[in-house]
Amino acid sequence: MGAYKVKKIGIFYKDEPYLSEVAREIEKYLLKKGIEVYKNGDLEKISDGKDSVVLSLGGDGTFLGASRIAMNIGAAVLGINLGNLGFLTDVEGMDVFIAIEKLLKGEFTVEERLALTAIVNGEEALEFSGINDFVIMKHIEDKILKIDVAINGLKAGKFRCDGAVVSTATGSTAYALSVGGPVIAPQVNVYELSFIAPHKLSARPLVLGELDKLEIEIESQGNFVFLRDGLKVLDLKMFDRIEFRKNEKNLKIAHIRGKNFFEVLNKKFGWGS
Incomplete structure (x- = not known):
């Protein structure tokens, strides 16, 4: 997908002193350029x-x-790495204003x-909408998790494990x-679909097509947790059923320069080194 004329820019960040200061500097810079600016809680106000x-x-x-919000409002997201690993982000922190200038020129x-x-x-x-993954897992003190898996309405198998990870391609370099x-x-x-500490050697990861529908039902007693992109969203119990399918919206990621996924995989994770 090609570039477009950017008229509005949202800024998403944790409420920490350094990040707040960077956000203020970016906001001042953009306002001088005549760009509408929205920060954190105001991002949902972006109408188009x-x-x-x-x-x-x-x-x-x-x-x-930031990606979940951007996807919900139909915007693209650009990652500025001011954290640690920064596998998903596109721009290193020192280059933030260079990147913004390229955005405004349509060079992305x-x-x-x-x-x-x-x-x-x-x-x-x-x-729930997920960018990276969903995880079903048992608490440390609980007994093993037993799940029944169905694909497109057909029974696929029963598994005993500590948990299950349902991951996108984006999340395939994370928990999965x-x-x-x-x-x-x-x-x-x-x-x-991948399994955490499965009790069968045959419980190998399974790749599903974008039109496939996956269902997982919990068949064991105990207390289980459901995570979305690494954060808990609710507790699960016996007979709870979770259906997974392709989201109606795609995640849009803005790239300033020709980012090579495999080069980043090598640099950040040492793949192929």
Whole structure:
């Protein structure tokens, strides 16, 4: 997807002194350029995301939060790495104003990626959008988690494990990678199911197509937790059922320069070194 004329810019960041100061400097710079600026709680006020970009100031966790908001309003998100790893971010902190100038000149591209929707027990109020992954896991003190897995309405198998990770291609380099899932190139519109400490050697990760619907039902007693992009959203119990499918909206990521996914994979994770 090509660039467009940016008229509105949102700034998303954690409420910390340094990040707040950076956000204020960016806001002053943009206002002098005649750009509408929205920060944190005001981002939802952006009426038309088609001419907007949300700047994420921080690391990958901040980027995920900014991405969910940007996706909801139809804007692209640009990650400014002011955190630690910065695998998902596009620009290093020292280059922030150079990047903004390129945005305003239209010198950027927009990449679209698949995101996920999870619905718990078919309740609309318990519907969540995920950028990286969803995780179902047991508490440390609880017994093993038993789950029943169905794909497109057909029973696929029963598994005993400590948890399950349902990940997008974007999230394939996060929790899913640590439990043995494959690295998936971000432009591939698939998602994957991986298991945490499974009790069968045959419980291997499974890659699903973008049109596939995955259902997981809990079949064991105990207290379980449901995470979205690394953050807890609710507790789960026996007989709870979670449906996963492609989100109706794609995540849009703005790139200032030709970012090579495999080069970043090598630099940040040492893949191929």
